[in-house]
Amino acid sequence: MTRVRALLGAAATAWIAVASVAALHARGAAPAAQGALPDGEGRAVVEKLCSACHGLDYLSPSRRTVRNWLETIDLMKSFGAEATDEQWRTITDYIVGTLAYLHVNKGAADEFARLLRIDDKAAEAVVAYREKQGGFKTLDDLKKAPGVDAARVDAVKDRLMFE
Numbered sequence: 001m002t003r004v005r006a007l008l009g010a011a012a013t014a015w016i017a018v019a020s021v022a023a024l025h026a027r028g029a030a031p032a033a034q035g036a037l038p039d040g041e042g043r044a045v046v047e048k049l050c051s052a053c054h055g056l057d058y059l060s061p062s063r064r065t066v067r068n069w070l071e072t073i074d075l076m077k078s079f080g081a082e083a084t085d086e087q088w089r090t091i092t093d094y095i096v097g098t099l100a101y102l103h104v105n106k107g108a109a110d111e112f113a114r115l116l117r118i119d120d121k122a123a124e125a126v127v128a129y130r131e132k133q134g135g136f137k138t139l140d141d142l143k144k145a146p147g148v149d150a151a152r153v154d155a156v157k158d159r160l161m162f163e
Ligand code: HEC
Pocket: 046, 049, 050, 051, 052, 053, 054, 058, 059, 072, 073, 076, 079, 080, 081, 082, 091, 095
């Protein structure tokens, strides 16, 4: 009986070890501290104002698109989150700039504008170019679009979805 328990114990320990390694891998290159937000201008404002009702872990890496995030931010306003207009701009720029994803073959012009930091007219030209080309297959295809800053594309490449 003792031996069975010992075996079960060993199996459980091994399982826990495997499970936690898997969890670490699943988090990939996520910041070491759980729930820590990526560096970026505005992080302090987000940390202060977005932790008033729930943990900052609500913001941690997820595949929310630019559109999803804009909607989530509006939802937080409707839940009573309070900030000045300038703070809302800072919060939105930080979240879109550091956390939001973009479906490059489905995304709307305003999502391109926000993520790639180009003006609305340039973003519309990118979408028109995409339609003309029959979509973007690679990062380089996107970099060739008119008005796109290749360095910015590289900076956000982990959040660009081609499927
Ligand atoms: C006034 C309180 C309040 C503040 C301040 C607040 N939230 Fe929330 N947040 C909520 C509530 C309520 C929910 C939904 C209930 C829950 O899941 O706990 C929520 C849920 C969320 C979710 C999960 C939504 C989902 O679709 O699952 C995210 C992401 C989020 N908040 C982000 C933010 C961000 C970013 C800020 C800062 C701009 C913020 N919250 C500030 C109240 C707040």
